[in-house]
Amino acid sequence: MTHSVPQETESQFSLDFPYALGKPEWSGILKAANADFVVQEIFPESFSNEGEHHYVLVEKDGENSHWVARLLAEYCNVDVSAVGLAGLKDRYAVTQQWFSVQLPGQAKMDWSGFNSPNYKILKAARHHKKLRRGDHLGNRFIIVIRDIDKNAAQADLEQRLSAIKYQGVPNYFGEQRFGISGENLVQAQAWFQDGKRIKNRKQKSFVLSAARSYLFNVMLAKRVVLSNWQQAIPGDVLDSDYPSGPMWGRGRLASQDDALLLEQALVEEYSVWCDALEHQGLKQERRPLVLMPANLSWRWQDDALELSFQLPPGQFATAVLRELFNYRELNRHG
Incomplete structure (x- = not known):
């Protein structure tokens, strides 16, 4: 029996997708x-x-990328549409990212008055085109997990890290893509199934992205359960030498044979969502099933573990962390 909509229709959607290395038992902050x-x-x-x-390289501490873009626009007395950025960075973090501001006829810009305790400009340059999403090569992460029971956890964690360095992890979209408690998915369901349209253009974009990402995660989860998320099966479409899965939209699936059968089963199970994404004009795309962190290293600091690795654009550090810890973030407000 197949389902035309996700089974989690009335309440919170399940985001507890299968683990490649088994669900971790260790906790951390x-x-x-x-x-x-x-x-x-x-x-x-x-x-x-x-x-x-x-172009300016901004280091920000606890600030939202969109907020800094607006601050740059105000400082330069231009509309925020004149500001470009390559990607959004975590708010509750210390991040460095490039922004561009279009200033016609202005060869020089004095940035000395922009800095504050929470953000500062590290470098400045000029260029002939606006900074666009995805123009960066990726992101380097340095992440510290605290309050670990090192004596009990060290051997298993280092075994997991060695396995990740060798085989990668499932390339899931992180929970932040789906909104607090999966609210973006609840809105998608209300829109696709019940016709409750979303008027706010920005929120509409978030909901479509969340729905598309959820379908990818569901497909990847099926491959993880089948233990073939890393190895190509007949008919797979390779992306960066790894099997890929569909990012749903208009157009035929590129897969064939066994891979096509798996992906067609997803279409049958989530037909309402697939139809809705097609009608919104999104185009069929592919995404690798495997996330392979580059230059992965780690070191212990008493009861804390520091991880360092690099990821391409659009891939989530939480996909790595979830295979290691049942972690929790400290509550944040504001």
Whole structure:
């Protein structure tokens, strides 16, 4: 029997997707302080040093990327649409990322008055085009997990880390994609199934992205259960040498044979959602099933574990962390 909509229709959606290494038994604290979650944008920095787009590398502590973009627009007395960025960074973290501001006819810009205790400009340059989403090469993470029972957990955690370094982890979208308690998915269900349209354009975009990401996670979860998320099966479409799964939209599935049968079963199970995403004009795309963190290393600091690794754009550090810890973030307000 198949289902035309997700089974979690009335209440919270389940985001407890299968684990590659088994559900971890160890607990820890994530983001005990902003400095425990450092994100550094990896950017080519090949600037033309001419043109009307002024680029700045901003380090921010506990600030939202969109908020900093608005501050830059206000400082330069331009509309926020003149500000570009390559990707959104975590708020409760210390992050470094590039922004661009379009300032026609202005060869120089004095940034000395912009800095504050929570954000500062580290570098500035000029370029001939606006910074767009995905223009960065990836992100470097330095993450500290605290309050670990090191004596009990060390051997298992280091075994898991060695396995991750060798085989990667399932490339799940992180829980932050789905909103607090999966609220974006609840809104998607109300829209797709019950016709409750979303008027706010920004929220509509979030909900569509969440629905699409959830379908990908469901497909990946099926492959994890089948233990073939890392190995190509007949008909798989490879992306960066790894099997890929569909990011749903208009167009035919690129997969064939056994892979196509699996993906068609997803279409039957979630037909209402697939139809809705197609009608919104999204195009069929692919995403690798495997997330392989680059330059993964770790070191112990008493009862804390520091992890360092790099990820391509659009991949989530939490996909790595969930295979290691049943972690919790300290409550944040504001």
